[in-house]
Amino acid sequence: MSGLRRLRVRELHPNLLCILCGGYYVDATTIVECLHSFCKTCIVRYLESSKFCPICDVQVHKTKPLLSIRPDKTLQDIVYKLVPGLYPNEMCKRREFYTSHPESIPATPEGGGSDLGRYYTLPDDPVSLALSPASSCASTSPSSPPHNPEYRNHVHLPSSPAKMTRSYHQVSSDLPSALTFHGCPTCYVGTMEADISSGK
Known part of the structure; x- marks a missing residue:
């Protein structure tokens, strides 16, 4: 593990930025012949006047250069994961664009601004957790009052960063005083000591 080090996003900029517009990739698209990537609108606009890659001057296609470009979903997902708030x-x-231009029809729901339930989260993003024993999960509804006997082992952790420290949960007023919260150092999921010792 001594060979690992944290990188800053700006150290990865050469791999995340389009050289044509200077911004982060939007709809990352790759030229098949040389594997250089650009924003989709940037490379389409560029190929209207040139048939060569803007980086290496390889000929993209003699007559129809748009046949030699492909969407790079993996690269786009990486950009969205690494740049907080970009997605x-x-x-x-x-x-906003499709609201002001209703005559334009997006090719996909995501193209129109629908996020399709995708989540690009970082360890410091806020999350809310609810822990309950497996036996009572089906019978306990999220709106059950805390005094309900079926709800007594159910612990709601308030909205907190995904990588929350153990000490916060130990002093949290939401936890019953007889229980101690233990966090998993590998996956940032926790359980109560009472559940660990009872084998739940």
């Missing part, structure tokens, strides 16, 4: 920002801009 929701982009979806908001797309929704």
